[in-house]
Amino acid sequence: MTDSNGSDRKFKWVGTRPIRHDGVDKVTGRAHYGADFDLPGMLHAHVLRSPHAHARIRRIDASKALALEGVKAVITSDDIPELPLDEASGPTNFSDLSRNVLARDKVLYHGHAVAAVAATSTRIAQEALSLIEVDYEPLPHVLDIRAAMAPGAPILHDHMRTKGLKEAPDEPSNIASKMELTRGDVDQALAEADFVIEREFETATVHQGYIEPHACVAQTNEDGQTTVWASSQGHFMIRAYSARLLRLDISQIKVIPMEIGGGFGGKTTVYLEPLAIVLSRKTGRPVKAVMTREEVFRATGPAPATLINVKFGANRDGKIVAAKCELFYEAGAFPGSPVAAGAMCILAPFDLDHFTIEGYDVVLNKPKTAAYRAPGAPPAAFAAETVIDEIARELEIDPLDLRRNNAVSKGSQAAYGPKFSDIGLIETLDALRKHPHYEAPLGENQGRGCAVGFWFNAGMQSSAEVKLNEDGTAVVVEGCPDIGGSRASLAIMAAEELGIDVYKVRPVVADTEAVGINDNTGGSRVTFATGMAVIEASQDVVRQCCERAANIWDIDAKDVIWQDGCAVATGDGAKKLDEEGKLPSMPIAEIAAGAARTGGPITGKASLNARGAGPAFAVHLVDVEVDRETGKVDIVRYTTVQDAGRAIHPSYVEGQMQGGAAQGIGWALNEEYVYDADGVLANPGFLDYRMPVALDLPMIDTVVVEVPNPRHPYGVRGVGEVPIVPPIPAIANAIHDATGVRMRKLPMSPPNLLAELTRAGRA
Amino acid sequence: MATVILPARFSDWTGGVEHVDVDARDVRQLIRALDERFPGLGEKLRDGVAIAIDGEIINDPLLEPVEPDSEVHFLPPISGG
């Protein structure tokens, strides 16, 4: 693979907007999602969930349930292997995952899975749940992050000791780990700064809110071979996790990816699949498990509530000189909040010589958090970008100028360590400055705010095959579920390399046995990493085509190049063909048609661990209108500017920018988990977990900046994560502009904003 | 020799040393060399860390090449959404 990112290259398909190849299936209702699949003789599974936020399980008696006609099996944690507490690989602890899938000894949150039933109908399975008798010993619970860290707090895990402390503690704690990033001498730099601003921020637990509930079907044959049909962000992950949890060989499980109805990070782990597999093994029948919406809210990974303290020091000349940050993130019932990512992101946009960042991962009696779009970054940006806005006001500097003065660029050392290569922060700031929105007049009770967001983006493993058909059309086989148009982007890259029409390429998301390992669709990696694999596999096909042509022409392969889907003879080869009166060009269709007689099928393969993911920056601008009597905020205008490196399919890049902004707007204004005193989620549905509806949003303007990523053949950066990072601070800054009130607690809902307005005498 | 920047969280092993020059052709050799110099550190660096080599973040690397002039950082692993 070359380092040239094609900035000099003329593209035929890259940057065009073909209709996605899976589009017709999805507008006609033909596409099959997780719950759209049945098998003959299939049983239906439902999960019994804890009515307590924290309790010891004394006894489970399923005899009455098993006696109900139509009930075929009931399983508890006794039916799955108990894993050693320290069984982990990378950030995933499989003992915790096993105990999350089915509670063992203790339930750690309201909704924690306790048992599962397989029956001949969903109604019978649901009735059976009400017949399972569980003897609980309720324990004191803790729902607040401060309380969870306080001495004497109810301890969730007796074996847990805080990691990352200077000397290892011997007392159990709910603080799972502490991490730290430092540079320079922050205390001295703060002491020398012209002024210092210190603030505390709080954000609420929120959910990814994908519209498709988790769903799967599992079937196990008499020989122990299991097939799982599931919608997820990674069927290889489903396979690996299920095998690990159930102590099965990976070769015993095949996972067939269904279309996925949204994930945003929430479908990067397993909940139902291991249960369906065990039930299918127990009953010898196919088992389907589909969550209700209520279960999705109560028991799947939300994004953490957080508590963040930041202290910024700045000089009158507009230079930010030092920052001190403390981040406390709720992990939920098991360790593993995205606090490390939050800590690494919080100062990433700033060129800073002196800082300390501390991150704490805290467990409490809420569901185990899962990844949510740029995991950990939005709360961190809320804190940093709101204080930056305060500094700009204090200094009476334009907020974009202040950010530009302190912005990282190529060669800057990122707060999280390494030096940046080519990045587009300054370019995005300048693009927004030029946008008409930036100078547009504001109406009464309106205000304007902006904020910057950062995300690393990811590489990881991808595999792809490009198969040349007999007529010169092609099939792209890869293994990343298409969550937002990636089939189209990957087909575009294959078409670009092969030099054929994009509609002559069929992209296929293959099952775990039909293509090499692909890591999850997540981390904004598919177009980057899997795209890289598709490009390499296509180049492999091109190389083979050139060889075939050389053999047919009986000339030296080095004299054959690839142009617009044709092998073209050059140099001596071209001379020879000219003497023989032959055309020096051979189209791919001709090479494909003759393949059988020139060496057999032509298939290109690539499996790689993609390096060189390009960090993404975005800057958002929002106008709000505030009803000072009710505290209601309306979003009246929204503009997003983002460095995409290279937009392969601009429509879907814009779509990611708009969708991320909309999720950020919901997070900022109304979304929150509301718990009652018993630790029961009070709003486990779309009626009271208030995600934005069409009427809540304006059109969302997008400006795609392209600073090519030098480590991708086309210059691609990930685009999916970063758009959710700036909205919260941008809106908080706009509310301040409109009302003079600083919101430092989420959500900025009407009651919370009206309370602040009243306190400030501005209602 | 490659320059390794060691984060503060490893100071129990490094005694606060932040920059080390290491002669290594890949990550495995680099971690071995660090473990010889700071006994016990190797184990901490082997599992569940990400490494940035010249600004490129790689999760859980082993044989990733390290250039003589490379700058190497150890980071917490990052999961994407």
Added chain:
Amino acid sequence: MREIEYAAPTTVDEAVSALATGGPCQPFAGGTDLLVQMRSRPPSEQKLVDIKRIPEMASIALDASGLRLGAATSCWDVSQHKGLRETYPGLVEAAELIGSIQIQNRATVGGNLCNASPAADTVPALIAVGAECVIAGPGGRRTVSVEDFVTGPGTTQLREDELLVELVIPPIPARSADAYLRFIPRGEMDIAVVGAGASVTLAPDGTCTAARIALGAVGPTAFAVPAAADAIIGSSLDEAALERAAAASREAANPIDDKRGTISYRRTVAGVLTRRAIRIAATRATERSS
């Protein structure tokens, strides 16, 4: 296995006798509340008496004598009825604030009333226009005011063998109009955090001669606020009078803290919506008199 029974009578008498057969039994109209509630509990035996096929209960009769609104009339039909929108705009506003288009096509005014949610949108609007409920039972029919019909959160005057048949609303006097406002955090799809219905009658000189104010979601049931009405009767609806009415509503509000709002927030907004609803109703009344 616990099963559901379904019956779809075509006359009120059939429906009433179906209800009288005993056992757990529920009139079933739009189902937008009932089906959701049933699914939130473990399966149970239940008889559903679908009343949407009873012509008398799904009809709108509007004339000089006022409005007779079938209890099973969908909110959508209410919102699309031209005469209704001209005559009782506040009632129509309440009906078309309920849920989405999908919900409005199923949800009924009678169902909204019988579900007896403290936050039901149509109830304050119905109280504001002085609506009465016609109830059919084995012993014949009786009439109660909407205000008295709802007795608490989820409870009404209806006995197990009774059925709400229709709502009777008196004609709107000259130079009178109504309005309904609710507050929700989103633009659509939420349950009222506060609801306020108002109807006013103006003298030719613009003086307010009669008024009814009703609040929702700030007490166990929706209720009228006579003090708020008294505060504007006799006034020219000047700011001072409106503020007195708002204060009366804040005073009368008796809300709870829950996932949808706090006590103090609901009190404040009850005042805000009272003022705004009166203004809208007054503007409409003026337009009518001109």
Added chain:
Amino acid sequence: MARKTHVQATINGEQTEFLCQPHESLSEVLRNELDMTGTKEGCTTGDCGACSVLLDGRLVCGCLVLAVEADGSEITTIEGMATGQQLHPLQQKFLEHAALQCGICTPGFLVAAKALLEHNPDPSEHEVRYWLSGNLCRCTGYDKIIAAVLDAAQTMGGDAR
């Protein structure tokens, strides 16, 4: 085994018969009995609109209609939107505008938008946003969906007026 009720309905123009239990919703029966899984289920409480269908011309949530109620009714689902090989203009515009990402909400939006344009052939952006507020999309921020519906209204305008 539970008793089943016999129901006759016209679904996408075809006389259809099915057996169902009284507790089953219309969307359950469409999906499980009739294999018409284009009607999606995101919440079964009427809040997401993914199961939107037309019942006797009215836009409803299939999850809040009992299948037994459908006896004698006319039902239109996403499967009935295209005619033969010809996509409905709304479907075509959704593709051209990239108005879907994951696509799970798309059938519901299309059915709801069809009902809108039959009720109001020339809606304003606000009217489209109001009408479609019963359909949740978490991927797109609605922008491209609204644009697609407005564009479809334009192209259909000829026939509509």
